[in-house]
Amino acid sequence: MTEHDAFARRVLRRETHVSRSVSTVVAMLLLLVVAAAAVSAAVLVFLDQRVLGIDPRDVVDAAVAAPRGLDPTVVVGVGAVVAVIGLVLLAKGVLPGRRPRHSMPSDRLAVVVDDEVLASAAARAARTATRLGPDATVGTVGRRTVDVVLRPAAGVDVPAVAAKDAVDREFAEIDVVPAVHARVRVQPTGRVDG
Template sequence: MSANDTLTTDRTLRRVLRRESHSPRTTAMVVSALIVVIVAGYLAVEAVLFLVGAAPLLIGPGALLQQAATLPEQGANAIVIAIAAVVAIIGAVLVFLALAPGRLAKHAMTVEGEAGVLVDNGVLASGLAHRISSEAGIDRDRLTVGVGHRSVDVTVRPDAGVPLPLDAVREIGERELAAYALHPAPKLVVRRGRIQGDER
């Protein structure tokens, strides 16, 4: 395989991994487009009715503009502020959806030096909990593992009076995460949970 073929394959693989690990904005785009189409269609119908001299469906364009211009004079500032706030919130949501990465609950696992396998965070959490449980001798029911994009939280709930080997749990967890070779590599956080049976 030539260097160009390898470069093309790497580029394609990165593109596929990014597409599969990020949430598409299809729903938000369809909803936004549908709202724009409905509003534009309504305004077009009102304009046509106004031009042919027919009665408007709700309110004609001229009357609408006149009412909008006289709202502040009528003391309806609260209505204007409420409409502006709703429009601002919708705009902020759309900007957030456009700029936010929208990551799915998956990590890329490095295989032979290349990130080529996507693994669900739930599968990672289950595998990590199993490894810690078997190596540290902790009952699986006393372990809670949560895998996020940037961190892995391991909470161990001990029985009353039973010593808790947090350092051993941390070492096992870090070794297992290193074996997974995740990209991006999450940070491991190990904490002591509430003692089993303690209702306070």
């Protein structure tokens, strides 16, 4: 593997995936503040000192006893907020942070194509094969699929197989990574152009 290949692979990875560094820094800063407060309180307890006239042991005892003296809706509300924050952080760590982009192979460059461009190419290929108007085809691209919806005028028969073949040929020429599979659907109700 050459240095250029490693560089191109790194650039493609950065352009097709979302950076998680901001959420990681925020989570680590919050964890650092909580850890610093706990260590400071432990040191103050060990030295039998008070901060601004408050004993850290009294604060911990009040925090432990607080749920018994509070309204249950407040306790449930605080628990729900903490659970939502935890779920967001878990989702950030587990779910793939993919941008709506695909890459294309190239010997000299790192080529990234936006999914909207691929959807437009799929719609154009299907529109050319079926001879429909510009507003009669809509394409959407997912991670591994391209979905083209044909909306012909009422009473017009559309060759969906020809449209699918045209989209397949288009994406075979483009050769995006990861590869996408075409799915062409014809809306059962036709448009009425006025």
